Amino acid sequence: MTNGQVLTPAVLIIGAGPSGLRAAAELAPKVKGEVLVLERESAAGGIPRHSDHPGYGIRDMGKFISGPKYAKILLDRATAAGARIETNAMVTDWAGPRSVNVTMPAGRVRVDADVVILATGARERPRPARLIPGDRGQGTYTTGHLQNIVHLKHGKVGKRAVIVGAELVSWSAAVTLQHAGCKTVLMTTEYPKPDAYSFFSGPGKIMFGTKVATRTRITNIFGKPNVQGVEIENLDTKERQVIECDTVILTGDWIPDNELARAAGLDIDTASKAPVVDASLRTSAPGVFAIGNMLHPVDTADVAALDGAAVADNVVKYLAGERAKGVGIRLTAEAPLRWIAPSMLHRNDSAPPRGRLLLWSDEYVPFPQVEFRQKGKVIASKRLMWPAAPGRVFRVPSDMLRGIDWEAGPVSVGIAR
Template identity: 30%
Template sequence: MKYDVVIIGGGPAGLGAAIEAKRTGAKKVIILERDRELGGILNQCIHNGFGLHEFKEELTGPEYASRFIDMVKEFNIEYMLNTMVLSIDENRNIVALGERGLIDISARAIVLAMGCIERSRGAIDVPGYRGAGIYTAGAAQRFMNMEGYMVGKRVVIYGSGDIGLIMARRLTLEGAKVEAVVERNPFSSGLNRNIVQCLNDYNIPLLLSHCISYVHGRDRVNGVTISKLDENMDIIHESSKFIECDTLLLSVGLIPENELSREVNINLDNTTRGPVVNSSMETNIEGIFACGNVVHVHDLVDFVTKESRIAGRNAAIYALGENKDKSYVKTKGGNGISYIVPQYIDTNSNENIDLFMRVRNIYENKKLIIRCGEKIILEKSRLHMIPSEMENIKLSPHILKKINGDIEICVEGA
């Protein structure tokens, strides 16, 4: 099978990239999705809050996905469901396992859109028993919202990531008692609006600077011990207390799913754990592009869609052999910035380039400063910045022309 553009993953990133590739002129475009339907993680996110930037409306996850699935159908874009991509190589040959067995596909360009996996208990070393009743928040969300199973009655949530916050509300609405959300950091790792709408509105306590120091219950969880942490993240033993519960949900972070990328020697960023990309969303392997959560964890799907358009358009341009000369400089996170995507930008671009970044700490009334050598290229004032909310700076072609070397972005005075 031969295609112009093959998209791996049928979540919002894959759907957006496929539509844009087709719009740009690629004739044969296909989406390969291992699940039984298109839409990715959005299918289990039945709460609203999707699409405020993209559609100026508050949609649920399935509603947001369905708008793109409808467009995929309108554009007659092919897709294969229940089809897991097993390997890719530098020459853009793909092996997938589908309903009819192994499939070999040759692609002129590939877009990686495989999303994220959840960090599990093993990765965070919580001591204690390993009884039933311990779930990642995303698995519990899928059980409840898609399969119709209630996961527990008295619940403690470890980690204040968005999925955990949203599940605290969901479990409460379904009749469970959420005893607490326990967070190691002195700040939440979820969006502010989710803390207000999912915890405060339901009087669910958020215990910052606390950890779960033991899980009790040999066959099924029957409680957890929680302890306060000091500024060095060490346990203050005398603060430990027991909370009775039958279920523990872990919302302790997402990791971009890059087994396929590793196999083909795509350079991965140590901080984002996703591919290093340029402003065309192309990886270091020519003709292989990436977008969405596989590149870095997004809190808003609208930004995933934005990125997916860039990846889809450039994949189609590559497949059609219409590449133009580009002049890349590196973007580097300075003081106060934990990462920037894309890691390389084309200063010859005639279009705006969006830089996405996360700050390391909570900052009030500060500026984001972009420097090229000693020269300040751009300054952006921000009233409030927190690590859980992604920052976005737009570089216009006018600004790009001022850049003649690598750039560094930092938080003023951090």
């Protein structure tokens, strides 16, 4: 590849995480022309490649394997299918509706594609975005940064850690800390109960000897040049205490990697900050699709991969001439639900991946009675046998949408009180 070269694949996939690699494996045998995957990091695989613990591949492969092994299987399947994977390839800006400029070690190239799939994933908000005051000593990391240091660079962290968050990813961070010889002395969460499934949080507290402080938040980090401790506040009593530690891990609080989506002028959902997509994973721009954790941050890697499988058939239909039918109907979430994906419907949509609408809840609601409303009228209602809970994606069967009136405008999704 030479500087100034123009590549013309049939499909360009930006991001080589689970969703992007699965989409590439599905599409490469089905389209005429090349399927090109661009990854800005030095290796493909996304977050799983530096999550060196089991728990991957359950829904999409029927396996229970480590993150690096899962990432390798996805990469091997994509390359075996004929997809072209380019790493160290940073997409810098758009050169047209389905054309991007890319900076690579060999120089700057342009890619003109018939279809673009955004699979850029999500990231945890760093400390400045969380507005945590205090000293700026070394020893504060996000989960991704921690796992990169420990599993990829084989580096060291401290000996005593406080984890901000009690989600599934928080326990993943605890596993990594244990691997690095660092004890998790406390998890802190603002919610009234741990965010992760009891299947993980119960054994996790026993395995790591970790206390989970609910209804608490960090109000200060102190120590120079290295972290020496944190101050946490009980949100109900306002009492504060100091916890000695030399490591702070900021987990959860995800935001989509949406810079390219914004630069393209795509419609962005104000609640999730993700591109607005319909059930067929089409964005507001013709020929541009979006998949994975940039739509529903943060879900498990196997669910993100299944987005990649689902988008393939819709891309094939687009290349054959199919377009979204009608102006579409918006889906919105009512409190305590924060966002919903997909957030747009068209008459000729495929069913969303796994036949599920994905939502985020800011409150714990056991056995929620979910209601769909249109023009103030309840058009569908169903009690679900699983909770809506902070820190994990809440899944609602998409067949509840069967009764919508295509002429009656937006549909809201809420929980009956």
